[in-house]
Amino acid sequence: MQDTIQKLRSIANDATLSPAQKRHYLSLEAENMLPYPTLDAETQEALDQRVICDMYEGHAPYKPRYVLPDYSIVLAQGSEYLELPAPETLDEAINTLMIAYHHVPSVTGIPVYIGRLDHLLLPFCDDISDEDLYEKIKLFWRYLDRTLPDAFMHANIGPTDNRVARAILRVDAELKQIAPNLTFLYDPQASGDEILAIASNNIVECCKPHIANHPVHAAAFDERGYGIVSCYNVLPIAGGASTLTRINLKEVALRSSGEDDFFAHQLPRYLDLNFRLTQSRIDYLFNESNFFQSFLVEERWIEADRFTAMFGVFAMAEAVNALQEKEARAGRYGFDEEANALGHRISAVLAKAVDGRPLNNAWRGRALLHSQAGLSDDVKATPGVRIPYGTEPDPVTHVEALSPHHQYYSSGISEILTVDESVRNNPEAIQQLCKGAFARGFREFTVNVASNDLVRVTGYMVRLSDIRKFKEQQGSRTNTTVLGAEAADVTGILDRKPRVVGNELYPGHSQ
Amino acid sequence: MSSTQATVSKILTYSIVDGPGNRLVIFLQGCNFNCACCHNPHTIGECNHCGECIPACHVDALSLVDGRIAYDPLACDHCDACLEVCPISANPMVRDYSVAEILELAREYRPFLTGVTVSGGEPTKQLDFIIELFRAIKADKELAELSCFIDSNGHLGAPGWENVLPVTDGVMLDIKSFDNPTHQALTGMQNVKSLESARFLHAAGKLYELRFLLIPGKTDSDAELDSLIGFVKELGADTRVKLNAFQHHGVKGEAIGWEKMTEVGVDRAAERLRAAGIDNVATPAVYL
Numbered sequence: 001m002q003d004t005i006q007k008l009r010s011i012a013n014d015a016t017l018s019p020a021q022k023r024h025y026l027s028l029e030a031e032n033m034l035p036y037p038t039l040d041a042e043t044q045e046a047l048d049q050r051v052i053c054d055m056y057e058g059h060a061p062y063k064p065r066y067v068l069p070d071y072s073i074v075l076a077q078g079s080e081y082l083e084l085p086a087p088e089t090l091d092e093a094i095n096t097l098m099i100a101y102h103h104v105p106s107v108t109g110i111p112v113y114i115g116r117l118d119h120l121l122l123p124f125c126d127d128i129s130d131e132d133l134y135e136k137i138k139l140f141w142r143y144l145d146r147t148l149p150d151a152f153m154h155a156n157i158g159p160t161d162n163r164v165a166r167a168i169l170r171v172d173a174e175l176k177q178i179a180p181n182l183t184f185l186y187d188p189q190a191s192g193d194e195i196l197a198i199a200s201n202n203i204v205e206c207c208k209p210h211i212a213n214h215p216v217h218a219a220a221f222d223e224r225g226y227g228i229v230s231c232y233n234v235l236p237i238a239g240g241a242s243t244l245t246r247i248n249l250k251e252v253a254l255r256s257s258g259e260d261d262f263f264a265h266q267l268p269r270y271l272d273l274n275f276r277l278t279q280s281r282i283d284y285l286f287n288e289s290n291f292f293q294s295f296l297v298e299e300r301w302i303e304a305d306r307f308t309a310m311f312g313v314f315a316m317a318e319a320v321n322a323l324q325e326k327e328a329r330a331g332r333y334g335f336d337e338e339a340n341a342l343g344h345r346i347s348a349v350l351a352k353a354v355d356g357r358p359l360n361n362a363w364r365g366r367a368l369l370h371s372q373a374g375l376s377d378d379v380k381a382t383p384g385v386r387i388p389y390g391t392e393p394d395p396v397t398h399v400e401a402l403s404p405h406h407q408y409y410s411s412g413i414s415e416i417l418t419v420d421e422s423v424r425n426n427p428e429a430i431q432q433l434c435k436g437a438f439a440r441g442f443r444e445f446t447v448n449v450a451s452n453d454l455v456r457v458t459g460y461m462v463r464l465s466d467i468r469k470f471k472e473q474q475g476s477r478t479n480t481t482v483l484g485a486e487a488a489d490v491t492g493i494l495d496r497k498p499r500v501v502g503n504e505l506y507p508g509h510s511q
Numbered sequence: 512m513s514s515t516q517a518t519v520s521k522i523l524t525y526s527i528v529d530g531p532g533n534r535l536v537i538f539l540q541g542c543n544f545n546c547a548c549c550h551n552p553h554t555i556g557e558c559n560h561c562g563e564c565i566p567a568c569h570v571d572a573l574s575l576v577d578g579r580i581a582y583d584p585l586a587c588d589h590c591d592a593c594l595e596v597c598p599i600s601a602n603p604m605v606r607d608y609s610v611a612e613i614l615e616l617a618r619e620y621r622p623f624l625t626g627v628t629v630s631g632g633e634p635t636k637q638l639d640f641i642i643e644l645f646r647a648i649k650a651d652k653e654l655a656e657l658s659c660f661i662d663s664n665g666h667l668g669a670p671g672w673e674n675v676l677p678v679t680d681g682v683m684l685d686i687k688s689f690d691n692p693t694h695q696a697l698t699g700m701q702n703v704k705s706l707e708s709a710r711f712l713h714a715a716g717k718l719y720e721l722r723f724l725l726i727p728g729k730t731d732s733d734a735e736l737d738s739l740i741g742f743v744k745e746l747g748a749d750t751r752v753k754l755n756a757f758q759h760h761g762v763k764g765e766a767i768g769w770e771k772m773t774e775v776g777v778d779r780a781a782e783r784l785r786a787a788g789i790d791n792v793a794t795p796a797v798y799l
Contacts, residue, residue: 332769396525396533396623421796428625429527436533436623 011140020143024109031058036168037284043276051251052274054281055107055312055375056173056371057245058460061281063105063287065310068227069301070329071115074100075148081295085383090133092122094140103296110150111239113229114180118157118164125163137167138175145177152230159187159214168197173205173210183228184446185435187214193431197372203447204423210414211434212444220410224306232414232444236363239306241411243281246312246372249346250381256324259342260340279307279359279366286361308363309356310411312372316343317388334387334401343385344404351408354496368411384413395433403440415445423449430433513583517640520632524620530660530719531685532625535617539640540605541631541667544698548726548769550761553594554632556601558733562604566592573603582606597790600763601727609646617654626658626680635667642799645678645762647772661721664698665705672711680711683717683753689738697729706742713746720793721750726757727778736780740787751791754780756798 011017012027036059041045044050057065075093080085082103087093097115104111125133146155157165165184172182184199191214199209210232217234218225225237235241252270254261293303294302320333321344331339354369371384382388385405392398395417406413417437425428430447437445519541526536542555549555560580563665564574572586573593578779579604617627627648629641645659658680665684686705688694694702712718723739725731756772774795781792 101563108563396620399623419527424529424796425793426531428532431531432623436620438621 004029007112014434018181018383023309027245028058031060031062034059037061037280040276043273043280046270046273047277051255051270052277053246053248053375054277055246057281058105059320060289061243061285062289063107063305064240064242064285064371065244066112066229066233066235066240067104067105067106067296067302068113068229068235068240069100069104069115069296070224071097071100071120071301073300075120077299079295079299082301088396090128092120092463093121093124094136098140098143099299104370106152108150108152110148110153111125112152112154112233113227114144114153114155114380116156116158116185116225117168118160118162121164122162124356125164129161131169133163138163138171141168141171141175141180142175145175145179149179151178151181152228153180153285154229156185156228157209158185158188161192161299162264165195166198167175169195169209171206174203175423176206180211182232183212183232184209185212185214185217185228188435188438189215190327196431196434197427200427200434202447205428205431207448208444209296210444210446213438213442216406216441216443228412228444232412232446233310233370234305234412234443235308235310235368238301238303239308239363240302241310241368242285242307242361243278244310244312244372245274245278245281245368247271248315248381250315250322253319253326256326259323262323267346267349268353269359270454271350274311275359275367277355278311282309282361304361306363307361308411309359309367310370310372311348311350311367312370314372314374314378316346316371316383316385317381317382317403319346320341331417332392334391334398338400340404347385347405347408371405371409374412385409386415387507392487395419396436399433399437399440403437403442405443406443413443415442416448417445418448418471421449432469515640518557520551520602520605520696522608522613522616523614523750524672529628529662530626530681531658533623534564534660535620535624535627535657536610537558537613537627537629537634539631539634539637539756540602541636542631542664543636544633544687544700545587545600546662546698547764547766548724550758551632552761552763553591553597553602554600556597556599558601558603558605559599561598563598564596567592567596577661595629598786604645610640610647613644613716614647614651614654618647621653622679623655623715624657626660628660628662628683629636633664633666634661635663635671635675637666639673642678643676646691648716658676658706659668665707667708668704669711669764670706672708672715674770675704676712676715676717679717679781682717683698683720683722684709684712685724686716686739686742687724689735693729697726709742709746713750718746718750720753721746722753722755724755724757724780725777726774727772727776729769731772731776732778736783738787740784743784744787748788749791750789751793752784752789753793754795756785758798 004028008026011022011029014022022107047054074096075087078084081098084096087096101114103404123217158170186196193305202208214226221236226234227237228234233241246271247485252266253262256266279394297304317333320339323342324339325332329338333339333343351369356369358365374383385402387398387401398417402415417433520538520540523536524532530537538554540554560578561574565575569590569592570586570588570755572583574581582604586591587604615655617624626640642662648654648659660677660681661679662683668724686702686709687697688702691702691781709718710756721743749775754777756777757766758771759785777794781794785790
């Protein structure tokens with residue numbers, strides 16, 4: 001108890017956190033005083049050893065990890081609960097969204113999905129000039145960054161080339177804010193080269209937007225569609241993810257005597273344990289937390305049966321290299337065909353296992369496989385199936401090494417392609433890389449241009465200058481800078497050639 | 512038709528500095544200039560099979576077979592010790608490629624490519640190969656949209672250009688100096704043919720970029736810059752000019768002792784060009 005008091009006190013008195021940030025960490029500590037959802041001893045042991053991991057989501061899952069409201073409903077009908085009439089003008093529509101966001105829960109307390117904004121706002125833009133549209137989006141963007149300061153908050157645009165998407169890209173390049181994160185859904189048939197060229201120029205300006213392969217994602221979901229949220233999680237609209245659990249593949253490989261033992265015994269065992277962990281957390285959310293009594297369900301912003309579970313894996317690179325060593329093979333992940341093929345085989349086995357395991361209270365009765373991008377305390381474990389930081393080959397070789405994985409990870413597999421600054425004189429190269437990567441089956445990727453102040457740590461953006469200031473005890477207005485600072489210290493992210501790495505969620509406050 | 516071969520120093524499937532977009536770059540071996548400032552000096556010479564590199568190879572990837580250097584790419588660990596000892600700035604690791612082999616590579620990487628660039632060395636020394644390669648690309652259904660570029664020092668006469676331009680989309684042309692004695696000292700050759708080439712290519716609408724290497728104390732004087740300005744204006748003030756900065760990366764010999772060009776110096780030169788009405792000036796994004 002004394003430890004707990006001390007911990008709470010250190011949060012309350014922290015010199016670098018704002019009152020809101022303190023409240024968030026204090027609430028996490030309170031939740032974690034509750035007993036964990038029921039786990040059998042074997043699962044508990046694997047969790048304690050962090051071979052499997054619950055992303056420190058908390059001991060009482062009283063809200064889903066990620067919520068993707070169907071915002072078109074509140075824009076069409078307004079909200080009885082929030083006493084909002086249906087909007088008729090662009091100002092009213094933006095205002096309705098601004099209110100709606102504050103009622104959307106998530107694991108961080110800040111909405112991770114703010115909608116496919118061009119699609120949502122375009123019907124309100126008929127009488128609006130391009131210049132007025134730009135001004136209104138600019139104010140909206142400033143509001144989002146200042147009141148919901150978390151780069152996990154994610155907007156989508158595309159796949160069509162339209163006025164709202166262009167206004168958003170113009171504003172985003174001009175303001176260079178951390179929030180919101182932005183994904184452009186690209187469809188070679190529908191988008192056209194012009195907007196892809198604008199997006200490429202934006203990447204040179206501010207490392208955003210992330211680019212997603214729309215036809216591939218659309219095929220994996222249904223007619224209600226999908227959204228790309230937080231750091232590149234792909235989930236059903238009007239639903240989301242109840243939980244995200246993950247397996248540390250490196251730890252599984254280290255517990256294996258060799259490749260055969262890995263595939264025959266250890267991997268199946270930890271897959272099973274991670275399914276048990278996942279089901280236990282879903283059961284609490286659905287059967288005990290009363291979350292689905294919310295007005296969000298009543299007014300059909302979300303539907304309970306559209307929540308999936310994300311089944312994450314990470315440290316593929318270390319797992320493959322460990323198995324290669326056990327088999328006395330020299331080839332390393334990312335550079336050697338045999339090592340790469342072993343990685344692809346692991347992904348295929350994972351996908352088959354996830355597809356074959358029924359879960360209660362999950363969309364379509366199954367989890368969705370996810371290449372998980374990391375936590376700030378992951379040490380020597382590379383995010384997802386990525387190639388370790390600082391050792392990546394050129395972007396073309398990089399894509400060739402990783403593209404066979406992409407078919408398996410329907411709930412997201414974020415990749416970061418590092419391009420040196422020469423691309424500033426040649427943004428067309430980014431367009432071409434995009435086309436090449438998608439032709440090879442990439443689901444999505446981010447391009448990181450070396451030496452931008454705004455850089456991506458896994459999925460979210462941080463400012464390098466903010467990290468420096470934070471370390472000088474000045475505090476940071478944006479939540480993700482805290483995560484970035486921790487990740488920079490622990491995982492060596494700034495050693496990365498340009499400077500990007502994986503870290504999706506900070507597990508809690510630390511001294 | 513694909514029997515023509517070229518001596519190739521290196522091939523890149525990812526390059527964002529050799530023309531627009533991402534390009535397949537084929538570095539052809541051999542150059543008719545001998546620039547002290549060259550950042551790829553091992554592409555200048557053509558191997559005379561003297562064998563001096565053989566003892567330098569610590570993995571036995573080099574040998575003499577029938578009086579000719581034989582290179583084993585599987586054994587090679589790319590330490591480049593052979594390049595260090597070569598007395599004539601050649602490269603024993605070169606490989607002959609046929610047009611058909613390059614086409615195969617272009618097809619394999621097609622989705623990633625905006626175009627193909629031949630560089631060097633001085634690629635126009637192997638002009639027949641370039642013509643045949645570019646002609647084959649233009650005739651190939653799958654590859655026809657790739658743009659075909661040449662990176663050249665301009666030491667090629669008009670008849671040569673006339674042969675290759677019908678299948679070439681753009682040329683990046685280097686001018687080393689507008690002052691002939693300086694040019695002679697830097698490259699071993701006169702600048703007359705290079706300047707003629709620039710005029711010819713511009714008139715033909717194929718001069719994609721005029722490149723000028725700034726070397727402190729050698730090519731960054733006001734007089735040089737004013738000559739550059741005058742020359743560009745004669746071509747057309749909208750000509751794209753790329754100012755490059757002399758760096759030590761890759762350089763061998765006496766030029767290592769030369770001062771590196773700073774970003775400040777490049778920016779000053781760029782400003783001078785812009786002030787004179789030349790708008791399309793590109794400067795390096797990266798200084799090593």
